[in-house]
Amino acid sequence: MTERIPENEQTNYEVFRECVAEPVLKALAEPEEKPKRSRDKKKETRARRHGKNHLYENEKAKQNGQREDEPLGNGNDAEDLGDFIDYLSTDLFTSIPPALRRLTPTAFNETPSLQNAYTLPLPAKTATHLLATLSPTALQTLESYALLPSHCDSLSLSSFFLPIFTSYITSTTTVPQIPIWSTTRTSACELCQREWIPLTYHHLIPRSTHVKVLKRGWHEERKLGSVAWLCRACHSFVHRVATNEELARWWWSVELLEEREDVRKWVDWVGRVRWKAR
Structure with missing residues (x-):
């Protein structure tokens, strides 16, 4: 166009x-x-x-x-x-x-x-x-x-x-909120490293699992607010490759997500998609 x-x-x-x-x-x-x-x-x-x-x-x-x-x-x-x-x-x-x-x-x-x-x-x-x-x-x-x-x-x-x-x-x-973890915001997606595109925050330990996480002792309570800043594409991909419970128990950090072969392949592919400057 x-x-x-x-x-x-x-x-x-x-x-x-x-x-x-x-x-x-x-x-x-x-x-x-x-x-x-x-x-x-x-x-x-x-x-x-x-x-x-x-x-x-x-x-x-x-x-x-x-x-x-x-x-x-x-x-x-x-x-x-x-x-x-x-x-x-x-x-x-x-x-x-x-x-x-x-x-x-x-x-x-x-x-x-x-x-x-x-x-x-x-x-x-x-x-x-x-x-x-x-x-x-x-x-x-x-x-x-x-x-x-x-x-x-x-x-x-x-x-x-x-x-x-x-x-x-x-x-x-939606009026932008200023959550307690807003100071962790990055300038690029923490998975694909693309800049200049909107970022969303991904709860590394999904909120729907918090009660189970504490009951079973998977993580300390202070970890429940951990987030990663991801582009929409990566955010959606993460939620497609694992359930909320699996994310909470096994894939609760960016580093752990990056160890997954499917995530590495996705990041390598989507990270090369560049938007034209206008």
């Missing part, structure tokens, strides 16, 4: 981009190879993944009159993916209502119409309107590369986009 985001929307755009990146990264991250998989199936999966990792380049090629199936440059896959997420996020962000693009805690708390429209869970009327405003180009791109089913219905759109909108609205309407 060549269209630039206005300066007064840049901060919200960066939040929105991370919200879009999470499901895209989840869908495109290389899964562990399953045993007893046929050679043809492996080739098919590799070919499909290779195509997805060059989504943005294919979009640019089509815009320039190049055939989609022509060979593309052998650029860094993660960099290509970062370009694609930029392209997709910009296309989607500029298609949503201006009031949503400029949403802030102050505007939300002082404007009844915004509260009526964007209080979570989203009212059905708002959800329907947001889905109807989505860029047709972005939807076609998502369908073309199997991130959305072909000829997807409203249920498929809702399943993919409503979590994105919910995460975005939560981030842009």
Whole structure:
């Protein structure tokens, strides 16, 4: 996309981009190879993944009159993916209502119409309107590369986009808190080391396990407030690879998480995804 985001929307755009990146990264991250998989199936999966990792380049090629199936440059896959997420996020962000693009805690708390429209869970009327405003180009791109089913219905759109909108609205309407551990905040994700993207705090010992942790003596009480500052993608990945109880008992520090092979592979891959400067 060549269209630039206005300066007064840049901060919200960066939040929105991370919200879009999470499901895209989840869908495109290389899964562990399953045993007893046929050679043809492996080739098919590799070919499909290779195509997805060059989504943005294919979009640019089509815009320039190049055939989609022509060979593309052998650029860094993660960099290509970062370009694609930029392209997709910009296309989607500029298609949503201006009031949503400029949403802030102050505007939300002082404007009844915004509260009526964007209080979570989203009212059905708002959800329907947001889905109807989505860029047709972005939807076609998502369908073309199997991130959305072909000829997807409203249920498929809702399943993919409503979590994105919910995460975005939560981030842009919540007044930042100043917790006791705010002094531990880092400038980069503690796993992938990416900077310039929004960070979230991950409770290393999930709060839902605190009673069990103390009862069974897994950790001292002073450890319960420990957090790590992670980007959305890494935060979501950590919660996919282990249950809350497993995180509390075995993976309760950044160092322990880094010892996991799946986490190391993820960090090596996602750490190479770089956003374009604007």
